[in-house]
Amino acid sequence: MFARSPSPKVIPGFGLALGITLAYLSLVVLLPLAMIPLAAFRLAPERAWAVVSDPRTVHALALSFGTALLAAAVNAVLGTLLAWVLVRYDFPGRRLVDALIDLPFALPTAVAGISLAALYAPNGWLGRLLAPLGVTVAYTPLGIVVALVFVGLPFVVRTVEPVLEALDAEVEEAAATLGASWSRAFRRVVLPLIAPAVLAGFAMALARGVGEYGSVIFIAGNLPMVSEIAPLLIAIRLEEYNNGAAAVIALAMLAIAFALLLAINLLQAWNRRRIEA
Amino acid sequence: MSLLSPRRAHAVAEAPAVRFLLLGLALAAVALFLLLPLGVVFAEAFARGWAAFAEGVADPDARAAIRLTLLVAAISVSVNLVFGVAAAWAVTKFDFPGKSVLVTLIDLPFSVSPVIAGLIYVLLFGAHGLIGPWLIAHGVEVIFAVPGIVLATMFVTLPFVARELIPTMEMLGRGDEEAARTLGASGWQIFFRVTLPNVKWAALYGVLLCNARAMGEFGAVSVVSGHLRGLTNTMPLHIEILYNEYNFVAAFAVASLLALMALVTLALKSGLEALGGK
Numbered sequence: 001m002f003a004r005s006p007s008p009k010v011i012p013g014f015g016l017a018l019g020i021t022l023a024y025l026s027l028v029v030l031l032p033l034a035m036i037p038l039a040a041f042r043l044a045p046e047r048a049w050a051v052v053s054d055p056r057t058v059h060a061l062a063l064s065f066g067t068a069l070l071a072a073a074v075n076a077v078l079g080t081l082l083a084w085v086l087v088r089y090d091f092p093g094r095r096l097v098d099a100l101i102d103l104p105f106a107l108p109t110a111v112a113g114i115s116l117a118a119l120y121a122p123n124g125w126l127g128r129l130l131a132p133l134g135v136t137v138a139y140t141p142l143g144i145v146v147a148l149v150f151v152g153l154p155f156v157v158r159t160v161e162p163v164l165e166a167l168d169a170e171v172e173e174a175a176a177t178l179g180a181s182w183s184r185a186f187r188r189v190v191l192p193l194i195a196p197a198v199l200a201g202f203a204m205a206l207a208r209g210v211g212e213y214g215s216v217i218f219i220a221g222n223l224p225m226v227s228e229i230a231p232l233l234i235a236i237r238l239e240e241y242n243n244g245a246a247a248v249i250a251l252a253m254l255a256i257a258f259a260l261l262l263a264i265n266l267l268q269a270w271n272r273r274r275i276e277a
Numbered sequence: 278m279s280l281l282s283p284r285r286a287h288a289v290a291e292a293p294a295v296r297f298l299l300l301g302l303a304l305a306a307v308a309l310f311l312l313l314p315l316g317v318v319f320a321e322a323f324a325r326g327w328a329a330f331a332e333g334v335a336d337p338d339a340r341a342a343i344r345l346t347l348l349v350a351a352i353s354v355s356v357n358l359v360f361g362v363a364a365a366w367a368v369t370k371f372d373f374p375g376k377s378v379l380v381t382l383i384d385l386p387f388s389v390s391p392v393i394a395g396l397i398y399v400l401l402f403g404a405h406g407l408i409g410p411w412l413i414a415h416g417v418e419v420i421f422a423v424p425g426i427v428l429a430t431m432f433v434t435l436p437f438v439a440r441e442l443i444p445t446m447e448m449l450g451r452g453d454e455e456a457a458r459t460l461g462a463s464g465w466q467i468f469f470r471v472t473l474p475n476v477k478w479a480a481l482y483g484v485l486l487c488n489a490r491a492m493g494e495f496g497a498v499s500v501v502s503g504h505l506r507g508l509t510n511t512m513p514l515h516i517e518i519l520y521n522e523y524n525f526v527a528a529f530a531v532a533s534l535l536a537l538m539a540l541v542t543l544a545l546k547s548g549l550e551a552l553g554g555k
Contacts, residue, residue, distance in 0.1 A: 010454075010455045010458050010459075011370045011371070011451060011454045011455060011458055011464075011467065012458070012463070012464035012467070013366060013370070013464045013468070014367065014370070014371045014373075016363070017363045017364070017366040017367035017370075017371075018363075018367040018371075018373070020359070020360065020363035020364075021360065021363050021364040021367050021368075021379070022379075024356075024360045024363075025360075025364075025379075025382060025383065025435075028428070028431055028432055028435060029382065029385055029386060029432060029435065030382070031401075032397035032398055032400075032401050032432070033385075033389070033397055035397045035400035035401050035406075035407065036393070036396070036397060036400070038400075038407070039400045078306055078310075081299065081302060081303050081306070082303050082306065082307070084299065084303075085299055085300055085303040086303075089296065089299075089300055091300060095547070097303075097304070097307055098547075099543050099544070099546070099547040100307060100311050100312070100543070101307075101311070102543055102546065103311050103315065103539065103543065104311075105486070105489070106486075106489045106538075106539035106540075106542040106543050106546075107314075107315070107493070107535070107536060107539040108489075108492065108493025108494075108495060108512075108513050108532075108535045108539070109493065109495050109496070109513075110493070110495040110513035110514075110516050110517055110532070110535075111318060111493070111513070111516065111532040111535050111536055111539075112314060113495075114516060114520050114528055114529065114532060115314040115315070115317045115318050115321075115529075115532070116314055117520075118317050118321055118525070118529075119313060119314060119317050125313070125317065126313070149310065150310055150311075150314065153310060153311070182291045182292070182295070183291075186291075207387075207388045210390065211388075211389065211390025211391060211392070211393065211496075212390075212391075212496075213390065213391050213392050213495065213496035213499075214391070214495035214496050214499075214513065218517075218520065230390075231390050231391070231392035231393070231496065232392075234390075234392050234393065234396055235392050235395075235499070235500055238396060238399055238500060241405060243399065243400055243403070243405055243406070246396055246399075246400075247396070247400060250390075250392075250393045250396055253390065253393070254389075254393070257388070261388075
């Protein structure tokens, strides 16, 4: 006789578990999210276009994506440095610093927002030091970048750390045997190996930064056409009961974010092929 | 190990001067971007002494905000814990078409702006929304009321438990559960006696992060709350109102409670990581 192979569903509970998952996901996420295209397309095309091409909308979108890109780039460098120091060096308080890296994930954004605003306000601890240098952070786009660097800081550190931990010492040894200096070995050997992790962290920080609201609005000053971010403009349109306009701006945000993340994924795939070749 | 020695031998070690420079830069960045913002919260909260701090925290509106925040966090964390367990069970114990799509969809709330998370519920349940007018006619208020706040918080915190449980349960495999089934255990017995003991720390880790986000959520809640003092103000919204009224001591006093919650979260998280060898 043939031994009966175990039925693929030996473990019970498939129907219940998948049922709960799909029902909850549909009711809380998918159905409500479908409201954005629904509400946006209920608007006449020329009215929707008027919302998108409104200079205030264009500026808010450009500001949100521009500051998020800049902050993610700062975090790529800063995050790599922090991951390097945390993985490679032994120093007193290393575990404390490692735990502290996740502070932006745990600290509510509104708390971060008022704290950064207080720090960088013209009479704040840091604002007072920067003012004589002619640098104004609070109530300018620079303040938005500072807030987004804060909220996005952990992403790159946490994606690069495990890769550095796993980095094979032999690879570096080989480079050293071949006479490469440290900086050359870092650039030619280490950097290409951690690049995918840096880029992955960059993408996460970017996605987070584009939509960030709580930590930004206190330090930004929120002047239309100067320091008004796209999420705030959505909130303002909603307060005016202009649901259609809010949905159109949200749809534009989601579309641009999707295109950017798609581009980053293509870059990752291209990079993988290049390394394997 | 001597100060600043590499944690393990590396063939290509940077010069000591470079090492000091890199460490100095990293610590300066941590101090500037993480420690200073944290320190300011407590410094400002106690800028006028204990009495002013206590006054800010004991204010009836502040107390109502604290109660609402705890209520919203309790509901959304429990619901998302049940969802996370169900989703992880379905994804890791069975094979079915569309599984990877499902896993991607579970992470979706992380890539949506909190303001958009609030917006979608206004478009659905608001006075000018899809089913809002009908609900309001039947006496059900979702937007500018507690149910809307709970829904928006549930949305933004949905992935936390599931994304901790799925990799852990994937790694543990199905062998134990299949063996228990062969020995005649019921589904619930398998879950509580076999699976749960193996994943309890991962679940707790997810609950911890879920709770921190639930208590601190601002953007999504701000859009649906209507900011009714003592009624629909959570702690983050109360902080915003106090701050905009230039009542800085009270704003930072309430903020310091949330900062304390964040510090406790980080400490417990480190403890769990040490426990699980993460």
